[in-house]
Amino acid sequence: xxxxxxxxxxxxxxxxxxxxxxxxxxxxxxxxxxxxxxxxxxxxxxxxxxxxxxxxxxxxxxxxxxxxxxxxxxxxxxxxxxxxxxxxxxxxxxxxxxxxxxxxxxxxxxxxxxxxxxxxxxxxxxxxxxxxxxxxxxxxxxxxxxxxxxxxxxxxxxxxxxxxxxxxxxxxxxxxxxxxxxxxxxxxxxxxxxxxxxxxxxxxxxxxxxxxxxxxxxxxxxxxxxxxxxxxxxxxxxxxxxxxxxxxxxxxxxxxxxxxxxxxxxxxxxxxxxxxxxxxxxxxxxxxxxxxxxxxxxxxxxxxxxxxxxxxxxxxxxxxxxxxxxxxxxxxxxxxxxxxxxxxxxxxxxxxxxxxxxxxxxxxxxxxxxxxxxxxxxxxxxxxxxxxxxxxxxxxxxxxxxxxxxx
Numbered sequence: 001x002x003x004x005x006x007x008x009x010x011x012x013x014x015x016x017x018x019x020x021x022x023x024x025x026x027x028x029x030x031x032x033x034x035x036x037x038x039x040x041x042x043x044x045x046x047x048x049x050x051x052x053x054x055x056x057x058x059x060x061x062x063x064x065x066x067x068x069x070x071x072x073x074x075x076x077x078x079x080x081x082x083x084x085x086x087x088x089x090x091x092x093x094x095x096x097x098x099x100x101x102x103x104x105x106x107x108x109x110x111x112x113x114x115x116x117x118x119x120x121x122x123x124x125x126x127x128x129x130x131x132x133x134x135x136x137x138x139x140x141x142x143x144x145x146x147x148x149x150x151x152x153x154x155x156x157x158x159x160x161x162x163x164x165x166x167x168x169x170x171x172x173x174x175x176x177x178x179x180x181x182x183x184x185x186x187x188x189x190x191x192x193x194x195x196x197x198x199x200x201x202x203x204x205x206x207x208x209x210x211x212x213x214x215x216x217x218x219x220x221x222x223x224x225x226x227x228x229x230x231x232x233x234x235x236x237x238x239x240x241x242x243x244x245x246x247x248x249x250x251x252x253x254x255x256x257x258x259x260x261x262x263x264x265x266x267x268x269x270x271x272x273x274x275x276x277x278x279x280x281x282x283x284x285x286x287x288x289x290x291x292x293x294x295x296x297x298x299x300x301x302x303x304x305x306x307x308x309x310x311x312x313x314x315x316x317x318x319x320x321x322x323x324x325x326x327x328x329x330x331x332x333x334x335x336x337x338x339x340x341x342x343x344x345x346x347x348x349x350x351x352x353x354x355x356x357x358x359x360x361x362x363x364x365x366x367x368x369x370x371x372x373x374x375x376x377x378x379x380x381x382x383x384x385x386x387x388x389x390x391x392x393x394x395x396x397x398x399x400x401x402x403x404x405x406x407x
Contacts, residue, residue: 007378012129013115020104020111020136023393026146026401027100035149041082044151046095048079048086075245078190078238081106081155103145103154110157111136117161117180118361121168122310123368126378130385131364134296135161137389138360139275140352142396143286152192153353159187160357163199164317166227171210172309175223182227186234194345198327199354202320209316263334265347272325275392277399286349287396289325289356292388296363297322299370314365321358327351 007015047062059079065071073079079086084105088098114135118128135141141157144150166181189196207214207224214220232239265283273288297318305311326332328348345351367385371378 007125009119009125009128012125013112016111016115016129016132016136017108019133020107023137023142023397024104024107024145026397027103029401035145035147037151038149041149041151042095042099044073044077044079045082045085045089045099047073048082049089049095052086052090076242077152080190080238082151106154106158107136107141107145110141113158114161114357114360114364117165118364118368120165121313121361121365123364124372126371126381127364127366127368129364130296130367130381131360131362133385133389134292134363135357135360137393138293138356139287139290139392139396140356142393142400144353146397146400147286153195153350155191156188156195156353157357159184159191160195160199160354161361163188163203164357164361167203167206168309168313170220170224170227171206171213172313175220178223178227178230182230182234185227185231189231189235190238194350195353197342198324198345198351202324202354202358205320205323206316209319210312262342262346262348263330265349266330266332266334267328267349269329269331272329275395277396285347286352289352289359290388290392292385292392293356293359293363295384295388296366297359299363299366303366303369310365314362317358317362317365321355321362324351324355324358328355 043065044062047064048059050064051057051059051062058074060074061070061072062074063070065073082102085095085098085102088101089095093101111132114132115128118131119125123131135157141154144153144157162180162184164184166178166184169175169177170181185196185199188199265285267285267288271278271285271288273291273294275287275290277287278285300315300318305315328351332348334348367381371381
């Protein structure tokens with residue numbers, strides 16, 4: 001039985017699920033939100049569905065693509081998670097309906113992944129709910145789902161919280177229990193390699209910040225190496241064939257992408273948090289991740305730290321999250337030789353995704369402590385979150401539905 005006067009974990013879990021579903025209500029509209037990459041990903045789902053129908057598994061070549069000549073999308077862009085909508089289509093759903101159901105399911109998976117992570121990091125029930133809502137009602141998640149139809153980044157969302165939890169266990173907790181780190185990085189690699197690279201760099205920042213911890217307990221370094229070996233074993237079926245092709249053939253990645261003018265898509269510093277869509281720019285950039293993240297991060301100044309493991313890790317989340325945001329700006333030397341290898345990410349603002357995950361987790365931990373020990377009101381913070389996160393999510397959504405919905 002749920003006590004509405006003193007909500008427990010079950011109440012906040014159900015509330016989070018309901019709010020995620022409310023955020024996806026526009027998908028009930030019969031028209032299809034025509035995001036930037038929509039047709040490409042629908043073609044992937046159709047190709048998988050047709051391959052399954054012909055008894056082919058795994059489906060590496062989409063034989064419908066390029067006027068029937070075929071295209072090997074699955075050789076470099078894992079189709080593993082798109083098997084879900086493809087199987088739904090095979091069961092009789094239309095491709096569009098299967099895609100919409102997949103988005104809803106993955107939104108719930110992203111929310112509950114962050115909820116699980118924060119509870120394991122000892123956040124309160126409300127704090128875990130707060131961090132999860134910051135994550136799934138974030139401006140960038142809305143941009144990925146509706147404006148960009150960036151299925152690769154969308155499928156990456158549930159795995160970043162697992163990596164966060166895994167890093168905590170590797171650095172401060174029981175390093176032998178590294179399965180969230182292993183499965184998190186493996187899932188992220190199979191979802192979106194670019195985000196995998198960015199999150200890998202941020203993991204190195206984490207380890208650098210916590211270097212004294214590793215030096216004091218070298219066994220943690222051993223378990224970090226073990227996690228790398230287990231990761232490679234899990235993704236070997238996809239990683240090794242991809243590396244073989246990259247070594248012996250020339251592709252757009254090696255010939256063009258690494259020489260692209262990445263700095264032209266960087267974000268001015270003052271736009272990092274403003275959720276206002278920008279339409280009159282030479283190059284499209286997403287709006288900021290949301291002012292609500294600044295509101296949550298500011299709570300750090302209200303808390304007196306006792307330097308427990310959880311508090312140290314929370315501060316590392318804040319540092320790495322803001323570092324990821326700075327990575328998206330024109331303050332970085334994108335035209336220099338040092339940054340040139342990272343031109344493969346195409347757009348600096350891709351770092352919004354790991355920044356959103358890190359700052360959402362940190363925000364949930366801060367709100368947990370504020371409402372538990374500093375006298376903050378859960379009811380007041382609930383309204384702050386509903387208004388702040390709701391503004392970030394629905395402003396992006398309404399702007400998109402007004403301008404880009406196609407029948």
